[in-house]
Amino acid sequence: MSRSSALSAALLCSVLLSAMADSRAEDGPQYRDPKSQSLGRTGVASSQGGTALYLNPAALGREEGGGMGLSMDLGLNSVLLDYAAWASDNRQYLDNMDSLLARIGPVDNKWAPFSQSLLLYGNWQGVAFSALVDTRYKVTVARAVLTPVLGVGALSDVVLTAGKGFRADYGYRFGFALKYIHRSRFEDRLIGATDDPFYTAKKALENPDDGWSGTFAKLGVAGEIAESSQGAGLNLGAEKDLNQDWTAGLSLIDFPTIIDQAFTRPDINLGLSYHHGVQWMTDLENKVLVNLDWQRFLIPGTPWFKQLKMGAALEGYLNKRPVGYIGIGINDGYPTFGLRFGYLVYLSYVYVAEEVGTYPGQEKLSFHKIGLEAEF
């Protein structure tokens, strides 16, 4: 790269950063595949296949053959279960302030979250595409100052992504991903008696509970009152194999991404991955994977927007195809855990906790995610 090209790139970066430098900006799509979540949401230097589009597109340059896959997961939280039990017993009091206030204690301002994601992807010779539906809903009943109000939050992204990775000399890889985003969003907030969404949410909560489907249908009200927007964006990435066991990665996610004529919050990710083959189990090829990632949101004046993540996994392969892994991690201080088993079709479980900090009443958000995946 010539000196003038480097200067131009630096200038472009600074212009982009200044344009995006708004701490009130929304996040872009925050999808992570189950394995990344198991390992503390790491993977900047170890992602594979179509999921690399979201972590580091440079990883696509590593792919020689092709493949396709499907990943679905459903995230539940103990608060959701508590809340569902409470709502089942107390929904009839939503019309009576006295009674509701007397019973509101167990759920007061405790948000019940629910997540669901579906990813379909394919890749061939360094080119990849994916279609993603990633949804998070939240509902709560709370006391504002004196009277009860409802809380609703929704963030649902439909993301179509295509990208390409390149190999370069000296073990370098570069990549990019372009994405189209259709977003439905209702920013997490309390709503009260002069807000129309209050009545939509109230009616949904008043519906009789008929098991899990009924509970999810209630949470779905968040989607009904969400406002939709569209956008497009770019992810950039670079990777370098330091040696046979070590890989370093750098990605610029949402750099830039614009949704509804506003820049989303870009972030820079640095990752270091140790991957080493071992023979701990007979008949299986084993690999130890250790990741260390550092993420910084590129918003000046917001020093707290940085996260350190780490994770480790033991993977098993049979005839070069994965058959399972078990992994643990720490996501900016919060624990994660996951495991997956199968052949071509997999069942997975992930426990992930994270600092969300976008709504009150909750320091961390944790999910138990049950997943079904297929890889070909």
Add this chain to the structure above:
Amino acid sequence: MMPRIRALRPPLTVAVMIRVVSAAAGLWLSGCNVFSPLAADADRDLNYRGLILKGNAAINDEQYADALYYFTRAKEMNPKGAEAYLYQSKALVSLYKIDYNTLNNEFNLRRGKTVNGLPPKSGLPFIDSITSLEGIDSIYYPVAQSVENLEHILRHKLDTILVPGGVNLYPDGDTAGDGRVTEGVARLDLGLLQTIKGMLGPLDLDGNNRIDAECGVNLCPNRDAACMSGARYMRNCKEGLLSEAVGFERFKNLTRSLDINNPSTKDIRARQLTANPNDINEFLDRMSGPIGSSTFNLDSVTGAMNSHNEGELSGQLSEIVSNVQDLSNFLSYMRFNDNLDNDFDSQDSSGKGVRMVWHDYDKDNSIHWDYDDDEVTLKGYLGAGANGEARNLGHPLHRRLHPELYVKFTDSSWTKRKTAQEASMNARKAAMIKRCQDVARTLTVDGLVTQQVIDDVIAATCLTYTSFIKSTVRPPAKSDWQRGTAGIDEEMIDDHDNDYDGLTDEDARNAPGMDDDNDALLNKTMIGADPAPMAWADAAGHGNSCPDIDVTVPMPPQPMQRKFCIGSLEHRIYLAQHGGSDTLKLYYSKFLGEGGDGNCLEDYRKLPQAYRDSARQESPTDKDFANAIEDACRFKHIWIRGIPSDSEWKSGVFGVDEEFPDGVDNDGDGWIDEDAK
């Protein structure tokens, strides 16, 4: 010699290793942030979001003082953060144990209901005779601060919020405009809390959201004499540091009898607050701002509920809304005697007409239009019961039978008033129509009063004609109306809507020659002539500022010197002790359910302790004395025996201008100087 470090270390046994690993695993599995213990001073370094999260966690743990600390810090850090304002209010009201049920129950108690086995109360919510300054401050402070916070959230666009009734919320600068709390969340709680702030706010003289014994310390933080004698300080705290404390004690007396179901100026006892009309009007202005705003907010909420068919929810608010509406309407006309048309019923819109003077000769609490007309226009209509009231000015049937006397709602004399565009005016019209229809429904089918007539009055007359008399109308020869302009200060202190305009005692006015307090011994022989004012003066040796019954008897020594004064409570007690009700009824008129007997008992408690101790000695037992007081208070102060021959009362009619502007309750009616001109 170097110490053998290895030897000093405990052996790293398997058990120790298991414990270390277990502890680490436990921390990891707990779901806590394992990085947190690494932070040097996490609490000090919390950002705005962190403070909100910490505060909410504290609220969920019922650690309200901690929550308040975090939210106050969050407010300071991010003045635009709406959540900080909302949750600070939540922490405050929780800390001071104020909740929706408390509020609701207090209102219900004051509406004559029994709540949780507690008997109904009069007066304003949260204020009883035993309420301490600290007690009321513990209600007012969290409420006032919360109102300030919630108003701050609603003014998120630096807009001026227009509130019907001429009360506007102006932008207060750096508003909490981050949009994290919706209008719907803030408005209902704001409306509810404003009712309390409206009622107690006038006591917060220095505007620091506290009612305490340190008035104006926010104005003069150093408490230096120069500052505290300055105009700004004196304007707010006229009675020094204790201004709010003194004001609160006075306020307790002022409002103890107020019935928010049926507010009356007599109950509010405004003139015991101060002799300065401006003080009272200023006091009322400070009440009416938050009350008007509360009405607006609660109306918005109930309107939204109704439009979404949430009748059950809006129904639960309706009583509070109704209370606030009552109070709001009440305040709009509850003004001191300022010679202005405070209740919008003056025939002269300039408010400079000649005051109406009338005497209630037939003692029906209404203004009999024309005694001669009873057998002419009204013949056949004046049946028994409620139909007989049709003879009175303003009565719905009288409006129908004498439409030529009354102003229509479409007449310019109604619509041209500058207040016609204001909500209070609309409320005034609504009150008038409601009162008219309510009265009309009491009519019974009798004589010429058919069901069709009653229906027409309700459906047509009440919606067409005001209760106001046209300015061109003059009083007939034989009428309760003596002179002056009808509608100007026509009301007496009698708890009655004398002119059927939907208001009770809105004016409580005095004028020369009036029977100001409805205690005159009028009779029909006096119709058409002003009754002579009562003339009396203290005789030598009887300087007790009240009309003695018999100057030939030496005046009793202190503290019993009022024992033989006409109308005095001390005299009624004396009669009760020595003759009982049979004797009392020979001299005084009995209460007939007007409700004043409760005031009488309060008046007794105001009598000097020395008197009460001495009077007690004239009854055999405490119980007998208590019975005597109860008996005495079953009778009004109104003397019914004519002029005693040896009394200080020389001429005139008892009750007509008997008062002197001397600051003394001369006739024992519990009112001081109602006539002071």
